Amino acid sequence: MLADIAANLSLGLSVAASPEAFLFLVIGAFLGMIVGLFPGFGPAAGIAVLIPMTFGLQPTVAIIMLAGIYYGSMYGGTITSILINTPGESATVASTIDGYPLAQKGRAGPALVMQAVASFFGGTIGVILITALAPSLANFAASFGPSEYFLIIAVGLLMLTTMMGDNKFKGFISALIGFAVGTVGVDVMSGQQRFTFGSPELIGGVYFVAVAIGLFGIGELLHCIFNGQHRQPAKRLRVSFRDKEFWPSRKDYHESRWTFWRGSAIGFIAGVLPGSGATLGSIIGYSVEKKIAKDPENFGKGEMRGLVAPEAANNAASAGAMVPLLSLGIPGSGATAVLLGAFLMWGLQPGPMLIVNDPEFVWGLIASMYLGNMILIAMSIFAIPLFVKFLDIPYVNVVPVIVLLCIIGAFAINASIVETWILVGSGLVGFAMKRYGYSPAATVLALVLGAMAEETFLQTYIISQGSMNLFWQRPVSLVLSLTLLAIILVPIAIALRGARQKPA
């Protein structure tokens, strides 16, 4: 087995280390760092907006670059968490708790270096686990039938909405909206047109990329404007790695030595579970570290372990989220849903057969993640002063860059003005969804998986002759059905228990 992995990795390295792939890996990692730097603009938006820039590339190179943006944003998002108490994206919120107090204590340099080391550690552990688990999971998934696939999609979407706290009902509606949009076009089973209103532009369905760019790109941009980011002055910060105090002490590494491992393990598990992802991974990583610490009172006041745990976790989670995407073809978050959309755009169908049919692509992507993490740790440490410079750019000047990239990029895909208007409409809807607590991520996930959900649901219905007994007769289906029931019933039971205890 080890020999197989070594052979596969060397095949992957031959793809990822080619000059073209390596160049675009560096570009992707660099762009990911920048995407992470700008608050409110997450990896899903970054990937969606930059998809059109990969048109001229080979599919493998394009996906290597987009994946670089995805995990690169995890590195970049923490710089603002530490320096200005503003997380670049939600997966780095937990890093703010101890990262900013560290900077206030005059330890911004060590905090930035330790976050880079923790991110590298988590990311690399995550990729090692992908290397070990993705082929086994793909083998296991080869025996899955439509009932298992439908249940995995349902569990993933329900978990995503469950993570939304008080807004889980709105998350459920967001997913239904995605499914509804996904039904537009020709029904593949009967050939009948659905919701096309006679428009030839809609026969092929609503194009996923335009909706994703609209919801994430324009929607998040309008939301940032609504919050007044465009009215805020630029942050003038200076960090120099020539300073003596820039580097962490031996004590920092010694105290955090087990935190790296714990954070990475927790993050990876959270990443593999559909719907949870890097944000939940980093929050659990932080909570566990605080709980097991002998000095929990130091957390929140500038404790290095409080920064290392969420950083290792969110990077391991971003790698972990690639496991269900590559082996099952099922993304677990908005960002991986956009990546799946990019896979499909390039004619790659993720799932158990991808690793068999296209090993150069899968192992090239995995190998690029090893290289990407090495590039990112070097960038994160030695280019910190450069990235801090980007924070000098006022947001008012960033807005037109995003708008032009979104509109021109969406138009360039199919030279369709209808799709461009769909993007604009999706942008407005995305803004309203964010403003009122809905989940654009659930909508995009459901839109991407809608066709698969419908197909597998109908196949299950037909095979079981309407009884749906396949949902509990097959062992994996039974486990998934029970998980589904638990996700629905446990919060209801907790709410009922809470309501019963209140009057007492």
Added chain:
Amino acid sequence: MKKWFAAGLLVMAAGYTIYGLSTLTLVSGSGRPAAGFFPLLIGGLMVISCAVNLWNDWREEAMQAAPAHRRQANATTKAQDDVPGMDAQHIGTGREYGRDVLIVFLYICAFVAFLKPLGALLAMAVFMLAYLFTFNRAHPISNIIYSLALPAFLYGLFKVLLNASLPIGPLGF
């Protein structure tokens, strides 16, 4: 506005379901689910959940309008964007800039509307000039340079490097 957005979603859900019922076949002649089966399942769920959602939002707004002591007793948590599962979070100054959102959105609509008649390069430059002279009036020279340089760079990137199809205006670009 929250309840009006919820009401809009309910109307859309009802429209989707009614249109689906009137145009799609639910079950085929052989008794198998047809093209309308899944959409109508989704439509039904959407109508029910959007109706409950509208009721919740309506009640929440009514509670917020109620006197403070009652509001405190029935406090509901405000929508937060920084919950797990989302990709970005609420980061702001505390003030809200709805008017600016409307202006930028109208500029975006105008940009798309004029994309074909003006051509990509000119439409981009006009959009940038309009946007920057609305929100960044203090720096006219840099606004003009930026409005010419960024569209030229993006036009070169998409049209020349990526060979993408962009609309050509009366000036030939």
